[in-house]
Amino acid sequence: MKYGFFDDENREYVITTPRTPLPWINYLGCEDFFVLLSNTAGGYAFYRDARLRRLTRYRYNNSPLDSEGFRIYIRDGASVWNPGWQPVQAEPDSYRCRHGLGYSVIEAEKDGIGVRQELIVPKGGNCLLMRVGLTNRCDVQKQLKLFPYIEFCLWDAMEDGSNFQRNLSCGEVEVDGAAIYHKTEYRERRNHYAVFWANRMPDGFDTSRDAFLGVYGGPARPEAVFGSGCTGSIAHGWQPVAAQEFSVCLEPGERSSFIFGLGYIENPTDEKWEAPGVINKSRAKAMMARYSDDAAFDAAMKELGDHWDGLLSGFRLSSGDAKLDRMAGIWNQYQCMVTFNMSRSASYYESGMGRGMGFRDSCQDLLGFVHMIPERARERILDIAATQFEDGSAYHQYQPLTKKGNMDIGSGFNDDPLWLIAGTDAYLRETGDFSILNEMVDFDNDPTKAQPLMEHLRRSFRFTLTHLGPHGLPLIGRADWNDCLNLNCFSETPGESFQTTGPSEGPVAESVFIGGMFVKYGRAYADICRHIARTEGSDAYGREADEALKAVSDMETAVLTAGWDGSWFRRAYDAFGHVVGGSGCEEGKIFIEPQGMCVMAGIGRKTGEAAAALKSVKEHLDTPYGVVLLQPAYTRYHAELGEITSYPPGYKENAGIFCHNNPWITCAEASLGHGGRAFEVYRRITPAYIEDISDIHRTEPYCYSQMIAGKDAAGFGEAKNSWLTGTAAWSFVSISQAILGIRPELDGLTIDPCIPSSLKSYTVTRRFRGADYRITVDNPDGAETGIREAWVEEKKTELSGNAGPCLTGRGLLLAPAAPGSVVEVKVILGV
Numbered sequence: 001m002k003y004g005f006f007d008d009e010n011r012e013y014v015i016t017t018p019r020t021p022l023p024w025i026n027y028l029g030c031e032d033f034f035v036l037l038s039n040t041a042g043g044y045a046f047y048r049d050a051r052l053r054r055l056t057r058y059r060y061n062n063s064p065l066d067s068e069g070f071r072i073y074i075r076d077g078a079s080v081w082n083p084g085w086q087p088v089q090a091e092p093d094s095y096r097c098r099h100g101l102g103y104s105v106i107e108a109e110k111d112g113i114g115v116r117q118e119l120i121v122p123k124g125g126n127c128l129l130m131r132v133g134l135t136n137r138c139d140v141q142k143q144l145k146l147f148p149y150i151e152f153c154l155w156d157a158m159e160d161g162s163n164f165q166r167n168l169s170c171g172e173v174e175v176d177g178a179a180i181y182h183k184t185e186y187r188e189r190r191n192h193y194a195v196f197w198a199n200r201m202p203d204g205f206d207t208s209r210d211a212f213l214g215v216y217g218g219p220a221r222p223e224a225v226f227g228s229g230c231t232g233s234i235a236h237g238w239q240p241v242a243a244q245e246f247s248v249c250l251e252p253g254e255r256s257s258f259i260f261g262l263g264y265i266e267n268p269t270d271e272k273w274e275a276p277g278v279i280n281k282s283r284a285k286a287m288m289a290r291y292s293d294d295a296a297f298d299a300a301m302k303e304l305g306d307h308w309d310g311l312l313s314g315f316r317l318s319s320g321d322a323k324l325d326r327m328a329g330i331w332n333q334y335q336c337m338v339t340f341n342m343s344r345s346a347s348y349y350e351s352g353m354g355r356g357m358g359f360r361d362s363c364q365d366l367l368g369f370v371h372m373i374p375e376r377a378r379e380r381i382l383d384i385a386a387t388q389f390e391d392g393s394a395y396h397q398y399q400p401l402t403k404k405g406n407m408d409i410g411s412g413f414n415d416d417p418l419w420l421i422a423g424t425d426a427y428l429r430e431t432g433d434f435s436i437l438n439e440m441v442d443f444d445n446d447p448t449k450a451q452p453l454m455e456h457l458r459r460s461f462r463f464t465l466t467h468l469g470p471h472g473l474p475l476i477g478r479a480d481w482n483d484c485l486n487l488n489c490f491s492e493t494p495g496e497s498f499q500t501t502g503p504s505e506g507p508v509a510e511s512v513f514i515g516g517m518f519v520k521y522g523r524a525y526a527d528i529c530r531h532i533a534r535t536e537g538s539d540a541y542g543r544e545a546d547e548a549l550k551a552v553s554d555m556e557t558a559v560l561t562a563g564w565d566g567s568w569f570r571r572a573y574d575a576f577g578h579v580v581g582g583s584g585c586e587e588g589k590i591f592i593e594p595q596g597m598c599v600m601a602g603i604g605r606k607t608g609e610a611a612a613a614l615k616s617v618k619e620h621l622d623t624p625y626g627v628v629l630l631q632p633a634y635t636r637y638h639a640e641l642g643e644i645t646s647y648p649p650g651y652k653e654n655a656g657i658f659c660h661n662n663p664w665i666t667c668a669e670a671s672l673g674h675g676g677r678a679f680e681v682y683r684r685i686t687p688a689y690i691e692d693i694s695d696i697h698r699t700e701p702y703c704y705s706q707m708i709a710g711k712d713a714a715g716f717g718e719a720k721n722s723w724l725t726g727t728a729a730w731s732f733v734s735i736s737q738a739i740l741g742i743r744p745e746l747d748g749l750t751i752d753p754c755i756p757s758s759l760k761s762y763t764v765t766r767r768f769r770g771a772d773y774r775i776t777v778d779n780p781d782g783a784e785t786g787i788r789e790a791w792v793e794e795k796k797t798e799l800s801g802n803a804g805p806c807l808t809g810r811g812l813l814l815a816p817a818a819p820g821s822v823v824e825v826k827v828i829l830g831v
């Protein structure tokens with residue numbers, strides 16, 4: 001069942017009922033000011049840090065769900081309704097919510113009154129703008145009341161939801177004309193306030209929640225709206241809000257437009273006050289003046305549209321498959337930008353108060369946005385690398401405001417260092433900007449310990465080598481990619497952290513997965529060294545490359561012996577030296593992660609283990625909704641395995657469809673030339689292809705979720721944790737690089753498709769190092785892989801035979817063209 005449709009022309013998903021299975025959200029903002037916005041206008045706003053600078057409140061586990069937001073109440077005689085349906089839930093005669101790129105529009109009509117609520121965070125402005133248009137479609141005059149309403153958060157979202165003995169006494173506001181200022185804690189140490197304003201004078205206002213809603217009223221039945229109007233209340237402590245009241249008289253056919261704003265203002269410390277106790281409003285007034293009319297609003301919309309045109313013009317696809325085109329060309333890239341902005345901090349599943357920026361997550365997110373915003377990716381890499389320790393290990397998380405490593409969680413996740421190579425390698429391949437490697441970067445955020453980025457990579461690589469276990473495989477530490485496989489923890493006490501309890505440097509427990517990573521990213525490291533050796537004529541880098549490849553080859557041997565189980569790659573060895581993820585295990589016999597990573601790394605490609613491992617994935621882990629993480633699911637808690645066995649069977653890491661590593665299987669299948677199967681794995685978790693089962697899937701049909709319940713779960717097929725997931729970046733890699741085969745390499749752009757035989761032709765426009773490549777792939781004979789003929793600028797071109805790490809051996813390597821040029825490329829697949 002569907003709850004809407006894609007409008008590809010406008011790059012929108014149009015939701016046709018407010019009763020979606022879960023709130024379906026959008027992200028507004030692309031710089032410092034952000035809004036999470038659901039299809040019923042639920043959500044919240046923050047400035048830069050969702051915990052420390054929260055502007056409006058949100059109660060995640062509330063009932064009904066999604067009760068707080070950016071509300072508009074319409075009162076029409078005795079009837080009260082919201083264009084977004086929530087919170088009054090009066091049935092509109094028609095309803096549409098259009099989620100577009102960085103904006104949303106809710107349109108509803110009831111009893112002949114049309115309301116259009118448009119929301120956007122303008123570029124270059126620290127505010128949410130909300131335009132509300134009212135149209136009288138009746139043939140009589142209408143007297144209406146309009147009430148906008150938001151509830152302020154007292155800045156630190158954690159304190160706001162817990163430290164009531166203090167914060168119920170702190171709230172302060174000022175009202176000045178059509179603006180309501182929220183200035184809690186501004187009298188003492190804060191130099192920022194929030195402002196809610198309208199572009200015309202209201203007929204009334206409230207700033208006390210009790211006055212507007214009533215102590216026992218609630219947002220579904222505000223006393224001021226249902227009763228005799230706003231009271232002019234000024235909040236002193238308790239719950240400050242911004243509510244206004246407007247009387248509107250509309251003749252038949254008449255339209256009236258209001259612009260509201262919610263802004264964040266910072267004042268220099270010596271300019272905080274206009275008079276004793278009166279905040280300096282000059283910056284707020286400038287903001288209000290800037291967005292005071294329809295023309296300014298329209299201009300902000302246009303600017304945002306242009307911004308997205310620019311971002312998406314780096315990769316465009318036309319394949320004749322609308323679902324594929326809209327995912328690869330629009331929504332997947334959009335989600336990648338959201339992960340750039342949010343990392344794992346704020347979604348409808350991440351409270352914005354918990355996890356900061358993850359080291360491994362941020363490195364992987366890079367793979368999905370580096371082609372859109374290379375300069376910002378560069379900055380991100382340097383920030384991440386600065387949280388690395390001198391021995392090559394890393395803080396597992398860091399805080400976005402301070403960019404400092406997070407002490408609580410610390411270090412010891414032994415896959416982390418290698419992800420830094422992965423992220424940097426992606427940046428180098430995209431941009432060719434080797435100068436980044438010479439940038440001086442702190443260790444442990446300490447400038448006295450700064451070293452060139454290249455030295456950081458070297459230490460990342462060495463970290464694995466100096467942390468090998470009894471079988472020559474990498475020690476796992478607190479966990480590897482799978483945060484929940486905690487082989488050195490042994491927690492028996494509720495509430496303990498599964499990751500930080502127990503000895504982090506267990507000397508026995510090993511990860512086959514990190515072994516695969518070491519082979520894949522160790523090769524990438526060697527390629528980078530080799531490239532420098534060649535371009536700078538440096539023998540030292542040549543030797544470093546040789547040594548790295550020697551270590552990689554030893555690791556390959558270890559993985560193919562101790563890491564091989566007969567029909568698939570094992571997952572790990574636990575602290576007692578027992579196999580995890582082998583046929584001899586009672587439960588958890590086979591895991592997805594090492595199959596994906598080891599095959600992507602090329603391990604066993606020539607000797608058959610790679611193909612056997614993928615065959616086992618298909619046999620044991622495949623489901624119609626995606627590939628599950630492991631089988632059989634763990635049915636009881638194992639202290640020696642950790643958090644993974646704490647989840648009920650079929651959920652999360654315990655045999656859920658953990659979408660993040662499905663694209664690894666896609667890439668792995670493509671590396672063996674299995675285009676049909678690669679596409680099948682891609683398609684099963686890709687939102688547009690499962691839009692029809694939105695009633696089962698439940699999360700948004702335009703973005704990936706972290707997890708879909710697996711076949712062991714009661715809710716098989718039901719997704720959770722949409723938006724902030726490594727699935728976004730890896731899915732984009734899998735479709736753009738592995739399947740469509742457009743792959744940036746250190747020396748140029750490779751074309752090496754691996755597609756389903758049913759795909760007969762497609763065109764990709766790809767910006768690469770400043771040049772635009774228009775690449776047409778024709779597949780007249782229904783091949784899955786292998787280029788037969790190629791033309792560049794209509795000239796027949798020799799195939800490179802082995803274009804870099806070209807998978808099929810029959811790809812085409814294009815040297816970087818002059819920036820600004822347009823290169824026409826045509827290839828024909830087949831034998």
Ligand code: GLC
Nearest residue numbers: 344358360361481482483484
């Ligand atoms: C979550 C984490 C990610 C981890 C994955 C598997 O998505 O953000 O870092 O790799 O879970 O445990």
Ligand code: GLC
Nearest residue numbers: 482483484498499643652653
């Ligand atoms: C990852 C996992 C999650 C776990 C968390 C922290 O995000 O997905 O299941 O709770 O790490 O341990």
